[in-house]
Amino acid sequence: MIIYLYDGSFEGLLTAIYESYYLKDKPEKIYSKENFQPNLLDDTIYIETDGTKADKVYESIGSKISKNALRNVYHIFLSEHQEAGTMIYNYLRLGWRMGNSVDLNLMDNRVMVVQEICNKVSRERHRMLGLIRFQQLKGDFYYAPIEPDYNIIGLVAPHFVERMGDQNWMIHDKKRNIAAVTFHKQWVLTNIDDKFTPSLGDEEINYQKLWREYFNNISIEERYNPKLQRKNMPSRYWNNLIEK
């Protein structure tokens, strides 16, 4: 089996897809080199990331398939799914054949799989819009730690730029050691030291106490239903919630 490996970046993946159309050896699978376990029977070809080639593919997805396909591909990439590269490859090949109707083709497994994972990623993004908790630090700076399943930090940051106005903040993905930081109503993604420890502002503890007080009093005892609560708000997110 022929396998393409890429460096783990989105550009790398798009380059691999570019090469699959031009190299003689067509891949059956595309993996990120980071989580790849080599096997004796496989032929692996390492694809060097190339910005220009990646741009061409990016451009072509948008114009020849659809903006939606572009969004799907990026979401699948952010899912960090083991098979993400291969899924995207299969989906795009079909897409370039069918054009913008590819997403209607729900009877095709290549499309179904993509939609399913995209839904999961969008769902987590939407969830995080609500579950992110900022803490006020010294110097009127707001800090929010998160540990999402998927790499959605770049999908949530624009929401908070729009919403929080002049407020300065940072969202810190502790699983991936990256952070989105605002800067004059712009934001940047940056790496962050895993030993970063914030020091809380003077009012912070008080508002956390108030929020917990509210949380505990808004529930109707006669309808106590922890299972439903967990279903809506899985416990893996509780770590970073003030109220839990």
Place this chain on the structure above:
Amino acid sequence: MDIQQKLKILADSAKYDVSCSSSGSNRKNTQGGIGNATLSGICHSWSDDGRCISLLKILYTNECVYDCVYCVNRVTNDIPRASFTPQEVADLTINFYKRNYIEGLFLSSAINKNPDYTMEGLSEVVRILREEYRFNGYIHLKGIPGADEALISKAGKYVDRMSVNIELPSSEGLKLLAPQKKKESILKPMGLINQKIIQSKEEKKQFKGANLFVPAGQSTQLIVGATQDHDYKILTLTEGLYNRYKLKRVYYSAYVPVMNHPKLPQVINPPTVREHRLYQADWLLRFYGFSAGELLDETQPNFDNDFDPKTDWALRNIHLFPIEINRAEYEMLLRVPGIGVRSARRIIAARRVSTISYDGLKNIGVVMKRAQHFITCNGKYHGEVGMKVGLIRQSLLPKPKKTNVPSWQENQLSFLTDLVPYNHNLINSIVLGEL
């Protein structure tokens, strides 16, 4: 009294209001301002009863001069009392919002002194938020029955949603349990708000800059099970509210026995199955093209305990089935048990590029356990028991419940119907939006 104490009392008093939705408005942030609203709404947490927390839902005051029998805050009930100042509510809202605890504020109130006095206080809170803090997040404000029209109109200019709770679905119920409230005092502000909404939409067409009045529309709440009113009566009322007053949402609240009173029914558990059925039927009215009269009538005035309203309807109208998945129109697809708005749309879309296979339906999200009895796929009927109402009924009957789980809890867990659960903003937004 410190803020924490007030918050405890006034959140506790507000919890029986079901609505916490923050959807329907797309208010934008402004220069130097904070906040915006998202059309679909966002849930920020889920309380121990499993309900979504989207807004800071509190009472402005619980010092009530009225004596509604079903209500904890009634004047004759001996409970701790508290009142916020407008500044306190505004500060709490802003500070919670900055920490992303909430989407905004849902401010309700008991009637302190008189309706006008109370409405003025509420109005001041939203004025501070919008004008002094330049807050652009979501605000849902209660309209106080009996308050002066000018006061309600003034507050409406600042908020995203307004609601006047009907609570009791009939005049007899009101007379018995809320003697100081009259049907007219509730319906009048609703009519006023509706009229203002229509008027502001007209104005918006002429001057682009004009602000919309209550852009997320108005809603109301009905208590289920505190009076003798049957489901048909409640659902007809709902239908009228949607059609005549153009309400965005009607909420139902299973009556929670907060106290004993000779005029109140003895309830051990809140009637949540009934509440759940009403939400399902409500969805059928708003998004599935059903009318109240199709779902219930005088001879069958209450919903079935075992079957959701759509399945019940389909079983009574079995002569309309089976329908062919590859040809049926959207309106008919929606009437098939096991097919929701989302899957009906997906079927229509997928049909444009290929015929739909029986296995493919599962992928699309159709609940085959129910749908199989009512459809054919490429001419073939796959139902396991044939087109026999009795047998279908039997195969769809819910499994016997485990003991020691209260029935209403069980029901809350099995929200896996093709109808959308009412407190799940996320699914709402993706599938239908509230618009």
